[in-house]
Amino acid sequence: MSTALDLALLRVSEPEVRQLLQACQEVKKRAYSVYSNFRVGAALITERDRHIITGCNVENASYGLTVCAERAAICQAVSRGYREFSCIAVTSDVQGVYCTPCGACRQFIAEFSPEGYVLLVQPGLSEDEYLKGKGAQIVAVSSLLPSGFTPADLHLPKHKEQDVTETIQL
Numbered sequence: 001m002s003t004a005l006d007l008a009l010l011r012v013s014e015p016e017v018r019q020l021l022q023a024c025q026e027v028k029k030r031a032y033s034v035y036s037n038f039r040v041g042a043a044l045i046t047e048r049d050r051h052i053i054t055g056c057n058v059e060n061a062s063y064g065l066t067v068c069a070e071r072a073a074i075c076q077a078v079s080r081g082y083r084e085f086s087c088i089a090v091t092s093d094v095q096g097v098y099c100t101p102c103g104a105c106r107q108f109i110a111e112f113s114p115e116g117y118v119l120l121v122q123p124g125l126s127e128d129e130y131l132k133g134k135g136a137q138i139v140a141v142s143s144l145l146p147s148g149f150t151p152a153d154l155h156l157p158k159h160k161e162q163d164v165t166e167t168i169q170l
Contacts, residue, residue: 003133004131004132004133005017005119005130005131005132005133005136005138006138009117009138010086010087010117010119010138011047011086011087012045012086012087014131016045016050016052016086017119017130017131018127018131019043019045019052020043020044020045020052020087020089020119021089021119021121021127021130021136022127023041023043023052023054023089024041024042024043024054024089024090024091024121025041025091025121025123026041026054027041027042027043027054027055027056027069028040028041028056028069028091028092028093028123029041030056031056031057031058031069032056032057032058032059033057033059034059035059035061035063036059038057038092038093038094039056039057039092039093040056040057040068040069040070040090040091040092040099041054041055041056041069041090041091041092042054042055042056042068042069042070042072042073042088042089042090042091043055043073043088043089044073044074044077044085044086044087044088044089045085045086045087046077046082046084046085046086047082047084047085047086048082048084049082051080051082053073053076053077053080053082053085054073054076055069055070055071055072055073055074055075055076056069056072057069057072058072068101068102068104068105069090070088070090070101070105070108070109071104071105071108073088074088074108074109074112077112078112083112084112084113085112085113085116086116087113087116087117087118087119088109088113088116088118088119089118089119089120089121090118090119090120090121091120091121091122091123092123093123094123095122095123095124096122097122098120098121098122098137099120099121100118100120100139100144101118101144103145106141106144106145106148107145107148107149109141109144109145110141110145110148110149110150111150111151113141114141114142114148114150114152115140115141115142116140116141117138117139117140117141118138118139118140118141118144119136119137119138120136120137120138120139121135121136122135122136
């Protein structure tokens with residue numbers, strides 16, 4: 001039996017989690033997965049302004065250069081001046097299976113949200129089903145990457161979000 005999603009644990013409201021669920025499913029359609037046909041979408045919500053930022057996987061003929069959806073979303077957030085997010089939702093096209101972040105993405109997520117959570121989303125269900133806990137699973141970043149190397153290990157001051165009110169001139 002499924003238990004309802006713990007929105008307090010994810011640090012999101014019900015409208016926000018609905019937007020996250022929709023955004024990760026929608027951005028997955030933009031994935032460039034011409035080699036594997038394995039589309040992945042990710043959506044995160046910024047801590048400060050509650051913006052939803054998305055990313056999809058982008059493959060490359062030189063497979064090692066492929067960019068995963070989670071890292072694409074985080075890089076986009078960082079390029080907009082955000083360094084902290086409440087949670088990140090991840091989905092793929094594979095029915096009945098949770099798409100967990102790869103090792104590199106786990107490390108990337110831990111860099112910006114070491115005590116955060118990942119919302120794993122199976123495709124094809126309604127938002128109401130997800131909210132009831134069906135086809136959605138909350139996983140702690142620390143359980144995905146136990147004893148992960150984070151900025152705290154460097155004993156440096158915590159990185160701060162930048163003011164994104166200024167437009168970057170090119």
